[in-house]
Amino acid sequence: MGMGFHVFNRTTGGHFTCHEGQSVLKAMEQRGLKCVPVGCRGGGCGFCKIQVLEGHFECGKMSKRHAPPEAVEKGEVLACRIYPLTDLIIECPPQPAVDFAS
Amino acid sequence: MKKGVIRPGHVQIRVLDMDAAVKHYADLMGLIETDRDDQGRVYLKAWSEVDKFSVVLREADEPGCDFMGFKVLDEEVLVQLEKDLVDYGVEVEQVRAEELKDCGRRVRFTVPSGHAFELYADKLYTGKWGLSSVNPEAWPRGLRGMKAVRFDHCLFYGPELAATYDVFVNVLGFDLVEQVLDPEGTRVAQFLTVSMKEHDVAFIHHEEKGKFHHASFHLETWDDVLRAADLITMTDTSIDIGPTRHGLTHGKTIYFFDPSGNRNEVFCGGDYFYPDHKPVTWKTEELGKAIFYHDRVLNERFMTVLT
Numbered sequence: 520m521g522m523g524f525h526v527f528n529r530t531t532g533g534h535f536t537c538h539e540g541q542s543v544l545k546a547m548e549q550r551g552l553k554c555v556p557v558g559c560r561g562g563g564c565g566f567c568k569i570q571v572l573e574g575h576f577e578c579g580k581m582s583k584r585h586a587p588p589e590a591v592e593k594g595e596v597l598a599c600r601i602y603p604l605t606d607l608i609i610e611c612p613p614q615p616a617v618d619f620a621s
Numbered sequence: 622m623k624k625g626v627i628r629p630g631h632v633q634i635r636v637l638d639m640d641a642a643v644k645h646y647a648d649l650m651g652l653i654e655t656d657r658d659d660q661g662r663v664y665l666k667a668w669s670e671v672d673k674f675s676v677v678l679r680e681a682d683e684p685g686c687d688f689m690g691f692k693v694l695d696e697e698v699l700v701q702l703e704k705d706l707v708d709y710g711v712e713v714e715q716v717r718a719e720e721l722k723d724c725g726r727r728v729r730f731t732v733p734s735g736h737a738f739e740l741y742a743d744k745l746y747t748g749k750w751g752l753s754s755v756n757p758e759a760w761p762r763g764l765r766g767m768k769a770v771r772f773d774h775c776l777f778y779g780p781e782l783a784a785t786y787d788v789f790v791n792v793l794g795f796d797l798v799e800q801v802l803d804p805e806g807t808r809v810a811q812f813l814t815v816s817m818k819e820h821d822v823a824f825i826h827h828e829e830k831g832k833f834h835h836a837s838f839h840l841e842t843w844d845d846v847l848r849a850a851d852l853i854t855m856t857d858t859s860i861d862i863g864p865t866r867h868g869l870t871h872g873k874t875i876y877f878f879d880p881s882g883n884r885n886e887v888f889c890g891g892d893y894f895y896p897d898h899k900p901v902t903w904k905t906e907e908l909g910k911a912i913f914y915h916d917r918v919l920n921e922r923f924m925t926v927l928t
Contacts, residue, residue: 556921556922557922558882558922558926559859559878559882559883559884559926559928560859560878560882561637561684561859561878561879561880561881561882561883562637562881562882563637563684563685563878563881563882563883563928564882564926564927564928566922566925566926580637580638580881581637582637582682582683582684582881582882582928583682583683584683
């Protein structure tokens with residue numbers, strides 16, 4: 520799979536390619552896709568949470584607060600810390616509006 | 622009024638992966654590893670600092686800041702400030718000498734914003750790294766990466782800024798240098814100092830307690846900030862924003878993230894403070910310009926991404 524893996528975003532109906540060893544978030548960012556908010560890119564802030572519906576992936580270290588093991592089991596992961604091993608089908612949950620004033 | 626707190630002394634930062642963190646703080650930022658302990662914590666310092674360490678990294682399953690420590694003049698001041706905190710109704714915890722290697726006893730307390738701070742009087746004096754204290758050269762050779770000059774300050778996000786202000790200003794003798802006021806006149810950001818620097822610690826209002834926005838390190842020149850930006854790209858490090866200038870403090874800055882998502886800043890310049898200076902006020906209507914002087918708009922990530 521030198522061409523990388525196909526990631527289908529069921530929320531937007533769009534899809535993109537993720538190279539081997541590349542995080543899903545990085546693949547999104549490189550293509551200018553704004554499926555999820557981009558936070559720290561280090562598994563720490565929890566901004567880029569996605570739901571993986573189908574497919575296998577490797578996980579880097581993520582904050583337990585934002586990606587507890589039981590959530591990771593169900594495919595609720597941070598896009599910055601998952602590296603596809605197969606094609607993926609994902610969902611990007613709608614983001615709450617940010618209120619700067621509060 | 623000064624009460625014997627001298628300066629920021631250390632910050633303990635939680636990281637998800639120690640090896641990646643050490644690579645970031647040492648190889649990229651240019652801090653020098655000075656020790657490790659049996660808990661697996663790694664101690665680092667910036668070259669111009671005189672004590673043994675200023676940054677302690679602790680591996681954990683959630684990033685963030687464990688505590689920030691301030692050095693006080695001597696044991697007598699420590700005893701007095703401890704008494705003042707207790708008299709003010711702040712609960713203090715004793716941390717024994719050597720709990721951090723080569724550091725004396727620490728008095729730990731949590732302020733109403735939910736952040737833990739420490740006071741201590743003694744830490745092993747190792748002198749500036751790579752320089753003699755007699756006829757010193759301008760800078761040491763062999764520095765890496767951004768060549769951070771010193772650990773400078775932290776910015777924390779949390780609630781109850783007024784009560785937090787009271788502890789820092791009324792009990793510990795900090796001064797308010799800059800503030801952001803909302804239309805009702807409520808302070809939503811406070812930049813506090815014990816020195817001539819425009820901030821030694823800062824707080825921005827946020828509903829959730831105890832959040833960490835960034836640890837900041839000083840560089841000498843704007844060119845150094847630009848060079849830091851180059852290194853961030855060369856190492857494919859996660860960038861937040863910059864190089865740019867702040868309205869608040871007028872510092873020239875760049876923000877980026879460590880491999881665990883903790884935000885770092887390196888900056889140069891900025892305003893100075895003498896105790897006869899009155900606080901500088903920014904209004905929330907101009908918050909964009911207050912934070913990023915050139916863009917003049919708020920950046921969602923900067924305001925909301927925290928550990």
